Amino acid sequence: MSDDGSLTLSELQQLTVLDKNGAAIGDVADVVAALVSEPPLVTALMLEHGEEQLRVGWTQVTAVDLDEEQLRLNVTVDELAPASLRADEIALVDSVLDNRVLDVERRRLVRVQDVVLERSAGRLTVTGVDTSGGAVLKRVGLGFIADHLARRPEHFVPWDDVNLISLRLSRPNFVEAFQELAEMHPADIAEVLHQVGPRERTNVLAALNAALAADTLQEMDEALRGSALAEMPPALAAAVLAEIDPDEAADILGQLSEDVAESLLDTLPEKEAAAIRGLAAHPEHSAGGLMTTDFVVLFGGMAAGDAIDFIRAEKPEAEALSYIFVNDAQGVLVGVFSLRDLVLAQPSQRLDEIMDDDPVTVHPDEDEEEVGRLMTKYNLLVLPVVDEAGHMLGVVTLDDALDAIVPDEWKARLPRLFR
Numbered sequence: 536m537s538d539d540g541s542l543t544l545s546e547l548q549q550l551t552v553l554d555k556n557g558a559a560i561g562d563v564a565d566v567v568a569a570l571v572s573e574p575p576l577v578t579a580l581m582l583e584h585g586e587e588q589l590r591v592g593w594t595q596v597t598a599v600d601l602d603e604e605q606l607r608l609n610v611t612v613d614e615l616a617p618a619s620l621r622a623d624e625i626a627l628v629d630s631v632l633d634n635r636v637l638d639v640e641r642r643r644l645v646r647v648q649d650v651v652l653e654r655s656a657g658r659l660t661v662t663g664v665d666t667s668g669g670a671v672l673k674r675v676g677l678g679f680i681a682d683h684l685a686r687r688p689e690h691f692v693p694w695d696d697v698n699l700i701s702l703r704l705s706r707p708n709f710v711e712a713f714q715e716l717a718e719m720h721p722a723d724i725a726e727v728l729h730q731v732g733p734r735e736r737t738n739v740l741a742a743l744n745a746a747l748a749a750d751t752l753q754e755m756d757e758a759l760r761g762s763a764l765a766e767m768p769p770a771l772a773a774a775v776l777a778e779i780d781p782d783e784a785a786d787i788l789g790q791l792s793e794d795v796a797e798s799l800l801d802t803l804p805e806k807e808a809a810a811i812r813g814l815a816a817h818p819e820h821s822a823g824g825l826m827t828t829d830f831v832v833l834f835g836g837m838a839a840g841d842a843i844d845f846i847r848a849e850k851p852e853a854e855a856l857s858y859i860f861v862n863d864a865q866g867v868l869v870g871v872f873s874l875r876d877l878v879l880a881q882p883s884q885r886l887d888e889i890m891d892d893d894p895v896t897v898h899p900d901e902d903e904e905e906v907g908r909l910m911t912k913y914n915l916l917v918l919p920v921v922d923e924a925g926h927m928l929g930v931v932t933l934d935d936a937l938d939a940i941v942p943d944e945w946k947a948r949l950p951r952l953f954r
Contacts (some may be wrong), residue, residue, distance in 0.1 A: 542601060542642045543665065544627050545674045550599070550606040552582050552591070553653075560612040564588055565628040567620065568661050574694050577652065577659035579628065580606070581618050588618035595661060627661070630699065636664065637698040637727060645692060645727060647676065663693045663756035721747065725754035728763070737766045740775070749778035752787070761790025764799070773802035780854070781807070782827035782935065785814035811848075814929070822906050823899030824921045825936060826929030829855045832862050832887055835869060840882030860927060861890050867925040868894060896921045899928055907936050 550563050565581035567590075580591040586952035591608060595615075620626060628652050635644050648670035653662045724743070728736050728751065734776040740748045740763065752760055752775060764772050764787055776784055776799055788796040788811065800808045810828045819822025831851050833842050846856070859877060861870035870890030880889045896919050898904055910918050910933060918931045 542599070542650060542672070543673075544632060544652065547580070547599070547606070547652075547669070548628065550601075550604050553596075553605055554611045555609050556611065557605075557607075560584055561589075562608060566627040567624050567626055569621070569624050571623045572660075575661040576622060577661065578621075582615065584612060584615075585614075586811050587613040590618045591615060599654070603942065607770050608952060621893060625699070631664065634699075635726075636692075638692045638696055639698050640692075640696040641689070644723065651691065661694050663691055664697055666690050666692060687804045700798055721750035722754045724751045725756075729759070730754060733762070733766050736763055737768075741771055744769075745774040746778050748775045753779060753783050754813070757786070757790075760787045764788075765791055765795055769798075769802070772799055777803055777807065780827055780829060780852075781810045782814055782825065782929075785811045789815055789819075799840075817899055820903045821899060822897045822901045822903070822918075822920050822931055823928070825903060825906060825931045826899070827935070830860060830917075830919075830927070830928045830930045831855050832860045832927060834862060834866075835861050835885065835890070837886050837889035839877055839880035839884045839886065839889065840884060842877060842886060843882075854932060857932070858930075860894070860919060860930075861886050862927070868896065868919060868921055868927050870894060871919070896925075897931070898922070903936070906931050 547563050547566055551559050552563060554560050561582045561584035563580055564583040566577055567576040567579040567581065577593055579593055582589040589612070593927050594609050595607060595608050595610050597609045598605075618910070621664065625631070631647050631650055633647060635646050637643075638645050638647045645664075645666040647664045648667060649665040650661060651663045651665055653660050667687070669690075724739070724747075728739060731739065736906070743751065747772075750808050750937070752763060755763060758905055764775065767775065776788075777785065782933050788799065791799075800811060807809070814826065814828065815824070817826075829852055830851075831846065833845065837845075842859075846859075858871050858873055860868055861872070863869045870887060870892045871894040872886070872890040876889050877886075895909055895915060897909060897924070899920050906918060909915065910931070916933045919927055919929060920929045921927055
């Protein structure tokens, strides 16, 4: 075999395979590595031979000549077995190259542009992955350009830090590895979950606390949310559901069968379950279908200082504090003010002195286009939904309104605040 040293997966792909008699019998199609060893040991190559693929054991390789672009064997083609993979093996081209993997150390998803290998004492091992643009240039024959590009340490991910999230691997440290996701943004975790199967998805969500799992679930594609919730153990599903915004919870449960949805609702306190059932009863494309019941309502006669004490004690979600609503003694909506208005008011000031006494409202049966029109016209971040008597039923937030009326291809360009 040729000299020791490093080479890349893409370099091996460019090699013509010669049998022991020097006859060209095909090209390298893939490289097989066993994950049970640390670092992974290359055990075989996949040979493209006419219309079939054959397995070349690494012990059947006598030389790797990058200059001549040849890989020489000590057997003839007739001695090679059909291509196959053992349970502990992966095909690096098929499963790693051009796929997204999790860089565990930096807690980020990266695309593998090449796989770095090391030759030593007749063995070939996987040492890491290259995520650089230079690796792409080399693969398309522009290595002379890549040689002039600066090499950055972060472009190389050691194999110990690579988590193959796109594969259903029975690695014993799977859940432990994903516990490190806790410092990632829920949107990034959701992107990870889109690349794994149901079992791994459940394991990942189980490795997170309920609040982070709930945030992650809400960031996932709508088509996956319901199934992801249903796949969880009942206790975990109940804890996650309790952390999800009521309007989102109603949407997710709407994807499930009635029996499954009801069994999950039965795990919640009656007040929360009733709120979700009420939201689910409204048509999907109406103000009632868009609204959430997370909002803060106070009474006009309350002093600003007392209102701050009340909010501090109740600890509402941040989204519920964009605007604060004011009811009269009969529970009819009569005003609205911002948290800024409240903080800047004198502690003794009454809320009806600082509120806007003409809030824009919408009825629950109005369609989503009218909701969007009103919020755009009046520059609203939150639009209260009221019944015929003026009692507040909920609020539509700007992100939910945009989610309903903005075309899907535009949504991907918007930051999470407006999705």
